Amino acid sequence: MLAKLLCREGQTVSTEDEAIDPVAAAEAWRQRYGPSKKPTINDVARIAGVSKRTVSRVINKSPLVKDKTRSEIGKIIDIIGFSPDPQARGLAFRHSYLIGMIYDNPNPQYVVNMQQGILNGLKNSGHELVVHPCNRDSDSFLQDARQFVERQKLFGVILTPSVSEDERIVAMLREIGCAYIRIASVALENNANMIVSNDRLGGREAGRHLAKLGHKRIGFISGKPSFRSSHERRLGFEEGLAEHGLELDPKFVREGAYTFQSGLDRGSELLQLDPRPTAIFAANDEMAAGLLQALRVAGLTAPDALSVVGFDDFQIAISVWPRITTVHSPVTRLGELAAEKLLLLKEQETPDTKEGENVPWLVERESSGPPAN
Structure with a gap:
């Protein structure tokens, strides 16, 4: 519904019963009151010629409002500078x-x-x-x-x-x-x-990636066991390996805590094994970065001595060198x-x-x- 032009607060009029463009009505309201009056949801509703409920639905992004009505009310809100007050609305x-x-x-x-x-x-x-x-x-x-x-x-x-x-x-x-x-x-x-x-789908992608690269001795550093994601990422990882006829050897598995320090500590343990894994999937990027640090401490580099894959694709994945291959979680x-x-x-x-x-x-x-x- 197109808005009617306000002639005085609390009332609306129209010329020859023809509706006025909502932008013009909102501009008229702003020129009339300027900064002297704080606009309310009632003002928006009167200018738009709709109910407060409709304005509320627009504010709350309800799909029940027609696109034309949503657009008109949005323009009115922008022009008169209406800003909902959470406490007042509550x-x-x-x-x-x-x-x-x-x-x-x-x-x-x-x-x-x-x-x-x-x-x-x-x-x-x-x-x-x-x-x-x-x-x-x-x-x-x-x-x-x-x-x-x-x-x-x-x-x-x-x-x-x-x-x-x-x-x-x-x-x-x-x-x-x-x-x-x-x-x-x-x-x-x-x-x-x-x-x-x-997360299981993401873990599967990590397993597929390392298997396709030709790795056989593959390790895994899990997250905290109290997190369901830790188990789901491992299950998916094992599924990705199984697609290529590989299994996750328990001797190459360590429990981390989704922290940099746990990646460093558990990574150091895995690097001391003989033979050590040629690739490790760390269940998040923080632990993957800790694993890269463990490599440096041991005088080794990735991916020459060890391929490293993380999970999350947060900023840390591109803030270290080499940059971390990882599963992007949106x-x-x-x-x-x-x-x-x-x-x-x-x-x-x-x-x-x-x-x-x-x-x-x-x-x-x-x-x-x-x-x-």
């Missing part, structure tokens, strides 16, 4: 416009990328992000998480691995009526509450998809799966090559 609509992110991931780059993705998904929705780091091993883990949700009066939360894999926190969120989206390496419940990162996009799905839950709408957007893929760089003779 009071008006009896629910919060705050979204929480609960995480226990030891990798700081993962946390940063995930936050950026969630912020991308919340952009122009009027929602704000608040974060809560935690420790699943703490006795107060559930109590602290509950206090965070209730204190902030959150509409919903996004749970990242490995918090997302804990059924206790999911049960708590259901009990207090807080919406949630779980990001995990596998589907843990119905699709409406899940974003699946498909973490930022995962966060964006989670935020978009949570907003759709708020509108009680069924989201699209968009499964093709969260499949890992291999990025070849200088750290891997054929085994030495």
